[in-house]
Each structure stands twice: as structure tokens, then as C-alpha cells.
Amino acid sequence: MNGKGIRIEGLAKRYGKGDTAVDALKVVNMHVAPGEVVGLIGPSGSGKSTLLKCLGAVIEPTAGRMILGDDVIYDDGWEVNDLRALRRDKIGFVFQAPYLIPFLDVTDNVALLPMLAGKPNAEARKQALDLLQGLDVQHRARAMPSQLSGGEQQRVAIARGLVNRPPVILADEPTAPLDSERALGVIRILNEMARKFETAIIVVTHDEKIIPTFKRIYHIRDGVTYEEAGEGQGF
Amino acid sequence: MISLAGRDIQHAWGKFVFTGIGLGLLIGVTLTMAGVYRGMVDDAKVLLDNSGADLWVVQKDTLGPYAESSSIYDDLWRGIRSMPGVARVSNITYLTMQVRQGERDVRAMVTGVTAGEPGLPGWPPQLVAGRQITRGHYEAVADVATGFKLGDQIQIRRNQYHVVGLTRRMVSSSGDPMVFIPLRDAQEAQFLKDNDAIRQQRRRTAENPAFNRPGVPGLLDAVIASQSTNAYVNAVLVQIEPGWDEQMVAESIRRWKRLTVYTRSQMEEILVGKLIATSAKQIGMFLVILAIVSAAIVAFIIYTLTLGKIREIAVLKLIGTRNRTIAALIMQQAVALGGIGFVVGKIAATFWAPVFPKYVLLQPLDSVIGFVAVIVICVLASLIAIRAALKVDPAEAIGG
Ligand SMILES: Nc1ncnc2c1ncn2[C@@H]1O[C@H](COP(=O)(O)OP(=O)(O)O)[C@@H](O)[C@H]1O
Ligand SMILES: [Mg+2]
Secondary structure: OOOEEEEEEEEEEOOHHHHHHHHHEEEEEEEEOOOOOEEEEEOOOOOOHHHHHHHHOOOOHHHHOOOEEOOEEEEOOEEOOOOOHHHHEEEEOOOOOOOOOOOOHHHHHHHHHHHHHHOHHHHHHHHHHHHHHHHHHOOHOOOOOHHHHHHHHHHHHHHHHOOOOOEEEEOOOOOOOOOHHHHHHHHHHHHHHHHHOOEEEEEEOOOOHHHHHEEEEEEEEEEEEEEEEEEOOOO | OOOOOHHHHHHHHHHHHHHHHHHHHHHHHHHHHHHHHHHHHHHHHHHHHHHHHEEEEEEEEOOOOOOOOOEOOOHHHHHOOOOOEEEEEEEEEEEEEEEEEEEEEEEEEEEEOOOOOOOOOOOOOOOOEOOOOOOOEEEEEEHHHOOOOOOEEEOOOEEEEEEEEEEOOOOOOOOEEEEEEEHHHHHHHHOOOOOOHHHHHHHHHHHHOOOOOOOOOOOOHHHHHHHHHOOOEEEEEEEEOOOOHHHHHHHHHHHHOOOOEEEEHHHHHHHHHOOOOOHHHHHHHHHHHHHHHHHHHHHHHHHHHHHHHHHHHHHHHOOOHHHHHHHHHHHHHHHHHHHHHHHHHHHHHHHHHHHHHOOOOHHHHHHHHHHHHHHHHHHHHHHHHHHHHOOOOHHHHHHO
16 A cells, blocks of 8 residues: 555645735645546646645645655654655656756666666666656667657656556646647556556646546635545446 | 766767867967977077086176177187186177078077087087088088088078088077088188178278377388277087086186186076076966966866756756766866877877977976866866756746
């Protein structure tokens, strides 16, 4: 079991102070079980990115609680000292653009994280290759990112997000640049990986093509979340 | 862990190599400037070494004969030779001028040496070809840097000289090759006027009632004769007896002959500290400017490369890369650039130094100093880029 997945209770985030303050998140309650993929949908300016940044421990919320895996990471204040290590070990990130490191080949793009965590190069690369195989891009293992297609790049980016076996993956519009077939492919992979590694995954999206695949969806409007059962059965 | 800097350099090697070559040429120029200065110092030392003198006796209160003009009577050497502790003395004249050979015109330091006695101070110590001057007139020993060959006829003022010997690296303190001729000829060359000037001077003397007195027959002739001979030399070079203290000998010549005397170390101080001091400062200015320009280039390139990687840096930070790792990435690239530049510069300087008209002396120590300076400059220049990289917010990777 990969802990309790993601649990967010009463999370709030206010940017600025006084007259110019913006309450980007007012009341956010979410729960994502290990092995589950949920969608987070909302109009522009509703607070999606702010929520991901809070969960990703790159900005500090104003109030509330966040639990990742087994750890309470925020309870009206950070509960962990080393946010950098938290991001490295507990959270996988997948972005709209793959943001691969252009000067590292596919294997090392993925292996970089375990290397940063102190794993020997050979072991890190083996871990990366296993994952690339699972994502069906092992044949491009020695290629540079610029030589890959958009779909391949996104799969490598997913491999990077997964490689440290984090309990949580945060995906920010991961299918936006892809056509419908590839977009569904990415979602299928995320579902597979979630099941395989017991990872809790949040996919921020407004991609009509993939919304029907979610079993559960959170809507966010003006910083407030509403839960809704989706039409999908996952994969 | 892999070397992020190494991978980035591999990936963008074209940029690195071309920038490195550009930087390298600048570093080559810098090393050459240092070499030019070392060459000037070396020229000065070689001049002093080759003169074979322990003491230089010059006109009172001058810095002669190299840094200032000095002229003393050409018969003072007798008295100096009889002083205790003095082994050998010789008159010497130096005159930098254009020497003609056929259609060519070479700038040289024409040196007048006492005829017939090689081994005296002032004589060229070694020849690479031919023989020393043996006749009292119209023979010359020239440095190979003049381009003259054995048997060439060269023209100094109105007289023709026969090149009988060649030397190597006999140069003045400003790097001009030396041409040795007999002292008498050299004295004449210093003094020699053209025929018009001589005629005009005779007429003026004759018109002067002080010299042209009917009551004193022969006075006018005597005056004219004295005007047309040159009884001066620029210095007397002295070798002292073994076992004598040069300071003591110098002091007694100063006291008894009322002339200024310099020892070897004082002479070196004059040449290096005074004669080439301005050039040294000039070169120093160049070195400072080149260092600043190199720093600016490295800073600019590294900064641009870093700005091009802001997204990647944000991602690296988001996924948990330490600031230290990112700073090291940038600094290593700057140092690598400096390293490429230094190698290119060192090679370039080594290849082009011999082509320079003046002696360029590339000293290993200067290379070491240069290398350390390049690395320090690169590290400092990378700080701006590192500052920019460390300011990158990992939240930027997530976007708006
Ligand atoms: N750094 C910030 N400072 C102030 N206000 C911000 C900042 N970032 C976002 N906001 C505001 O917070 C609200 C939510 O923004 P955001 O989380 O980016 O929404 P979304 O990603 O859903 O479009 C918006 O009103 C936005 O203007
Ligand atoms: Mg957004």
C-alpha cells in the first residue's frame, strides 16, 4: 500500500495582502485513493494551478491540511523541513509540455531523479529502462528528446514522473498538445501506472477528449471544489 | 550522478567550441602581450650580458648610455684602467640609426668598439658565422636579425662597410639588432655632417672675429680642425679584477674621475625600471582591458546559455535538484569555456610569437598565472548567470 494517497482538507491560499489580496483557493477538499486517477476541471482562473503548486510544495498555502502518502505535509504550516526532498521522493510531476532536459538522452532524463536521490548511475538507469519498457518507448532509450515525437516525449515525461515510485503524481494538462488517440493513450498509461504502483494521480485538464474517462472528477470554481462522479470506468 | 555540465557541453559543443576559440584568441593576445613585456626585459638583460661589462662609466648625472644620452672624452679610459681593481676597459659608442644595404633600410643600433681586440667589454662575445673585426676601419659584425649576410656591403652614413661576422640575439633594449663597427668609424658616424653643413660651419667660424684674428695665425685652422673631429664616446665599459667588490671599484671611479658609474644591477634597474617602464605600463593597461573583455565575453555567453535553459532549470528545481548542483552546472561550463580558451590561446600564442618582429618570450610561469587568471575570471563571470538561475522559481515549471 502506498499510504493514503492524497487527502486535502479545507485548503486555502491567499495571494498578496490587504486590498489587493486574491483568494485563489477558498475551500478545497479532495481525496484520491492510491491507484486512483481523478480529474480536476475548472475554468481559467479558478485556482487549478494554485492547487497543484500547493500540492507540489512550491508555494505555501494559507491554511488547511494536506496529506501525501503516509505523511501530513501541511497542517496550517509545513510539517516537513526539506520540501526539495519531498518533491524529489514523494511527488511525480507531468506537465503540459514534457520539459525534458534537452542535453540528456531519454534514459538519463528518467534516471536523473534516482541519481539526484543518490542512487548509483547503473541502478538508476536500469530503473529508468524498466519503466521506459513499460511505457513502450524503450526503443528510443538512447535518443535525445529533440528526436522524439510529441507522444513519445510525453511518455518519457511520465516515466520521469513515475521513476521514484512517488505516492502522488500531479499532471497539469498532460494531453493538451496531443491528438485524441495519443491523449487517450497517455490516460491509459496513467491508469495502468496508478494501478501498478498504487499511485494517486490528479490530472488537471479541460480536454474534452479525456474527461469522459474519469471515474471521479473534482470541479473547481472560484477556489472551491465540488466532487462529481464521472461517466468513465477508468481503463 | 552524471555531469550535467559535461552533457550540456556535449549537446551544445558547437557553441562551446566556437566561443572557446574566440575567447582563446583573446587569451592568446593576452599571453603574447605578457610575452612582449618579458621579451623587452630579456632584450635589456641580453644587452647587458653581451656587453660583458661589470661597470658602466658615463657622463656625470646621466642615466646613459642606453636610457639617456651620455658623452665623455674618449681618453678617460686610460685613467680608469689604472684604478685599482680594474681589469679591462673599453670605449663604446651606441647610435640607433637606419643602416642601408642595397635597396633596404634596417633600423639598427650601431655600436662602436675599440678596434682589434676581441674579448674586450663591448665586443660581441660569440659569432654564429664569419670573424670578428680585425681592421680599424670599414668592417662590420651584424646581428642576423638585420637580415645582412657575410660579405654584404652596408652603408652607415656616407661610409661603406663590409660584413665580416654575424651574431645572434645581440639586440638593443628596444629590440633593434646591433651592428658593430670600429670605434673610430662610429665616432665619425655620430659626428659626420654632410659637405654642405661642413662648408657652412667653416664659413661661420671664419666670419667669427673671435677665431679669425689677423694677429694669431693658425688659430682659425686649429678651431676648424677641432670642430671636425669627435673626441667623445658614450661610455667606458669596465671589467673588474676577480675578487674585487664592484661597489668599491665603482665608488673610487666616481670619487676620482667625477663621473657617474653604474653596476650591473643598477643598469638593469635603469633599463627595466625606467627605459621600458612606460611600455610596461602600456602593456599592463592592455592586460587589464583584455581581462575585462574576456570576463565580459564569458559572462555574456554563460548568461545567455543559462537564460536559454530557464525552463529546464525550473523543472530541475521542481523535481528536487539542489541549488548547489545547478550552480555547479553553470560554473563548470564557464570553467570549461575558459579551459578551451586557454588551450586555444596557448597554442595560438606559441605559433604566432616567432612571427612578431620583436622578441616575444613566453614564460611557463606566465602561462600558469594566465591559466589561474582565466579560471578565476570564468568563475567570477559565471556568478551573474548563477544568480539568475538561483532566482528561478520552481513554481514556474507548473505554469499559470
Ligand atoms: N502569483 C499570484 N499572485 C497573485 N494572484 C495570483 C497569482 N497566481 C494566480 N493568481 C490568481 O489566483 C487565481 C487562480 O489562478 P490559477 O491558480 O492560475 O488558476 P487556473 O490555473 O485555474 O487558471 C486567479 O485569479 C489568478 O489571477
Ligand atoms: Mg492554470
